[in-house]
Amino acid sequence: MATVLPPAPLNRPRTLVVGTAFITSAVLMFFGCLFAIYFSIRSDTMAWGMEWFPENAISLVPGGMNMATLTVSVATMAWAVYAVKNDDRVHAYLALILTALMGIAMINQTVFYYMDIALPIDHSEAALLLYVITGAHLVMVGVGVFWLGLLLLRAFGGQDTSRHRDLVSAASLYWYAMVFIYTFIWLFIYIGK
Amino acid sequence: MKNESTVVERIVTTTDSGTLSRYWIISAMVGLLFSSVTGLLVSLERIDLSAANIFSTADEVFQFWSAHRVSLVLIAVLPLMIGLATLVVPRQVGASRLVFPRMSAFSFWVWLFGALIIIIGFLANGGVGTPDAGSESQSVALTFVGVLLAIVGLCGASTSLLTTIVAGRIPGLALLEIPAFSWSVLIAGTMWIATLPVLAANVVLIYVDMRGREPVNFGSEQVAWEQISWAFTHPQVYLWVLPLLGVVAEIISAAFKGKPSNALLAISIGLMGLAGFGAYAQTYFDLGTPVFEEAFSIIHAFVAIPYVLFFIAVIAPVVVKNRKQFDKRAITPVVLAALSVVFLFQGVIVGALHVIGPLELATRSTVTSQIVLTLGAGVLAFMAAFAWWGELLTGKSISQQKVLITGIIFHLGVGLFAIADFLVGFTGQNDFTGASEFAAGTDSSNWGDALNIISLIGSSLFMVGVISAVAVGCQHAFSKTPAEGNPWDLETLEWAVGEKEEVA
Numbered sequence: 001m002a003t004v005l006p007p008a009p010l011n012r013p014r015t016l017v018v019g020t021a022f023i024t025s026a027v028l029m030f031f032g033c034l035f036a037i038y039f040s041i042r043s044d045t046m047a048w049g050m051e052w053f054p055e056n057a058i059s060l061v062p063g064g065m066n067m068a069t070l071t072v073s074v075a076t077m078a079w080a081v082y083a084v085k086n087d088d089r090v091h092a093y094l095a096l097i098l099t100a101l102m103g104i105a106m107i108n109q110t111v112f113y114y115m116d117i118a119l120p121i122d123h124s125e126a127a128l129l130l131y132v133i134t135g136a137h138l139v140m141v142g143v144g145v146f147w148l149g150l151l152l153l154r155a156f157g158g159q160d161t162s163r164h165r166d167l168v169s170a171a172s173l174y175w176y177a178m179v180f181i182y183t184f185i186w187l188f189i190y191i192g193k
Numbered sequence: 194m195k196n197e198s199t200v201v202e203r204i205v206t207t208t209d210s211g212t213l214s215r216y217w218i219i220s221a222m223v224g225l226l227f228s229s230v231t232g233l234l235v236s237l238e239r240i241d242l243s244a245a246n247i248f249s250t251a252d253e254v255f256q257f258w259s260a261h262r263v264s265l266v267l268i269a270v271l272p273l274m275i276g277l278a279t280l281v282v283p284r285q286v287g288a289s290r291l292v293f294p295r296m297s298a299f300s301f302w303v304w305l306f307g308a309l310i311i312i313i314g315f316l317a318n319g320g321v322g323t324p325d326a327g328s329e330s331q332s333v334a335l336t337f338v339g340v341l342l343a344i345v346g347l348c349g350a351s352t353s354l355l356t357t358i359v360a361g362r363i364p365g366l367a368l369l370e371i372p373a374f375s376w377s378v379l380i381a382g383t384m385w386i387a388t389l390p391v392l393a394a395n396v397v398l399i400y401v402d403m404r405g406r407e408p409v410n411f412g413s414e415q416v417a418w419e420q421i422s423w424a425f426t427h428p429q430v431y432l433w434v435l436p437l438l439g440v441v442a443e444i445i446s447a448a449f450k451g452k453p454s455n456a457l458l459a460i461s462i463g464l465m466g467l468a469g470f471g472a473y474a475q476t477y478f479d480l481g482t483p484v485f486e487e488a489f490s491i492i493h494a495f496v497a498i499p500y501v502l503f504f505i506a507v508i509a510p511v512v513v514k515n516r517k518q519f520d521k522r523a524i525t526p527v528v529l530a531a532l533s534v535v536f537l538f539q540g541v542i543v544g545a546l547h548v549i550g551p552l553e554l555a556t557r558s559t560v561t562s563q564i565v566l567t568l569g570a571g572v573l574a575f576m577a578a579f580a581w582w583g584e585l586l587t588g589k590s591i592s593q594q595k596v597l598i599t600g601i602i603f604h605l606g607v608g609l610f611a612i613a614d615f616l617v618g619f620t621g622q623n624d625f626t627g628a629s630e631f632a633a634g635t636d637s638s639n640w641g642d643a644l645n646i647i648s649l650i651g652s653s654l655f656m657v658g659v660i661s662a663v664a665v666g667c668q669h670a671f672s673k674t675p676a677e678g679n680p681w682d683l684e685t686l687e688w689a690v691g692e693k694e695e696v697a
Contacts, residue, residue, distance in 0.1 A: 014360065015292045015293070015356055015360040015361060018355075018356050018359050018360040019292065019293055019296075019352055019353075019355075019356040019360075022351075022352045022355050022356060022383075022386055023348075023352055025386055025387070026348050026352070026386045026387075026389070026390045027390065029386070029387050029388070029390040029391055029394075029472075030390035030391070030393055030394045031394075032391070033390070033391040033394035033395065033472065034394050034398070036475075036478075037394075037398065037475075037478055040478040041478065121401075121405055122402075122405040122406050122407055122408075122409055123409075124409060125409050125410050125411075127409075128398075128401065128402055128405070128409050128410075128411070129398075131401070132397060132398055132401050135401075136397065
């Protein structure tokens with residue numbers, strides 16, 4: 001009786017993960033610059049005894065809700081990676097759909113907050129920086145959700161398997177970085193104001 | 194199966210690294226030509242501000258002055274380096290092709306689109322803003338969109354190169370054993386990835402504010418340049434030309450048949466990359482605290498150390514120990530590489546002089562001198578690389594003599610341009626001959642006038658050198674003399690690998 005051997009693991013470098021790491025680093029530097037400018041101008045403004053954000057302009061609730069949503073999405077993203085690694089397609093679908101839904105929920109909440117907030121973009125440097133930083137982050141979330149959609153399509157086609165999990169690993173790296181950046185937004189803009 | 198794609202389809206959809214590198218280099222040479230024209234016009238205006246009448250307002254002078262710098266970095270020197278790396282790096286690390294070839298191709302087209310928008314923005318009375326807000330606000334915003342697209346393209350191309358080096362190299366080739374040029378691209382690319390997004394963040398902030406009802410601060414035309422100027426001056430300019438150290442090390446070690454210490458080479462280039470990181474030097478955001486200025490001075494002085502290490506520990510031992518084994522066929526690349534590295538060293542010295550407070554050079558035209566020296570060194574290194582790897586690029590035999598003549602013309606241009614601007618800086622001429630000087634006419638001394646004429650001659654030769662380089666490039670492209678295959682008889686990977694395949 002012939003012995004059926006399992007397929008050999010792919011012997012190739014994880015180029016997609018490495019490339020994503022470089023791109024994610026670039027994105028981190030982009031936000032790093034925005035935060036540096038934010039802190040610098042905020043520090044100057046406060047030193048002159050002027051107000052940064054108008055009283056009650058920034059509500060903690062939307063930021064907190066977004067942070068909670070994204071924190072949960074970290075777990076679901078890790079779940080997706082774990083499921084794909086173990087060729088568990090049903091759980092992979094579920095985890096990817098949930099993560100994407102949380103991303104969409106975050107976008108929805110932020111857009112609602114933009115409509116609700118009584119702070120025009122040309123009110124002050126603080127308002128401009130608020131919209132630029134959170135807006136750029138929103139774009140980052142949008143790209144992440146698009147990527148997850150792509151992953152789902154591939155998963156439905158049976159292409160996200162333990163032998164081909166680089167795309168999921170790369171997407172998770174990007175997603176974690178996105179949540180990491182939002183942690184700063186939540187801490188220093190919504191809480192620290 | 195018969196290939197039914199049209200010429201245009203083939204041009205737009207190619208993913209071959211050799212073809213893409215040709216695209217990058219041809220486009221960058223056009224960008225360099227544009228940059229040299231802007232530099233020449235500004236030099237012409239400096240001779241006599243009131244009589245030349247090239248520009249009608251100080252704002253126009255400023256537009257061309259800033260266009261010279263922006264285009265020199267973003268649409269000339271940096272793309273030249275990326276084009277060269279796109280050709281050589283995959284071959285040197287034994288990769289069958291660039292990792293992410295489609296992204297690399299996409300990055301080129303995005304960059305090209307951005308570069309065209311930058312030029313159109315400048316021509317439409319925009320540019321990167323003016324001191325008296327005398328430009329078209331819409332055109333300024335358009336220019337910033339172009340800058341952003343160019344940055345996206347450059348970041349994408351860098352990512353592709355970096356991933357090729359890190360994850361796409363041939364099995365068994367350790368990272369510290371990769372050739373000097375690939376190592377320099379690895380360090381440079383990493384630092385480009387770290388600094389270009391910072392510039393992008395500045396640009397986004399300016400653009401968003403500019404497009405609002407009334408700019409609150411960042412989007413005012415008067416202050417736009419101040420926010421991005423860090424990317425076009427000391428120490429950041431060293432980063433844009435960092436691969437030139439790799440070019441020099443490769444050429445010198447092969448021409449003298451010696452091998453520099455891998456560790457020292459890696460350390461010196463790595464330190465240079467670190468010292469060139471200039472994204473923190475955003476003086477617009479009130480960083481002029483004593484602590485910051487002191488740190489800035491230390492870093493300025495520190496920049497010279499890796500260069501000295503590079504000369505003394507990497508290049509000099511190879512040249513001294515193997516001087517009798519020099520391959521005389523390599524005279525052109527060696528001369529151009531040597532001139533390039535001398536310019537770079539001069540640039541570092543001029544940059545270091547800026548921190549000596551009593552000299553008061555920080556806002557003088559010595560800044561222009563330092564930028565021209567450094568970026569000119571980058572272009573000269575590219576010419577040396579063309580003489581060295583040109584056969585891989587064109588597939589034709591390279592006329593070393595023509596490249597050498599072109600390089601020397603360009604060298605003279607950069608030298609005169611930079612020396613004159615350096616000396617005239619000591620007479621008190623400002624880096625940008627600003628609005629007040631424009632209105633009142635130049636008040637420089639006779640020495641100043643004479644030096645400005647020398648600067649004009651230098652910038653003219655700079656342009657002649659670029660035109661000559663374009664002509665030599667075209668001549669090789671249409672030459673019928675086929676490449677020799679391995680003109681330097683080297684047993685290295687880049688000469689062993691044939692033309693790459695397109696991605697299916």
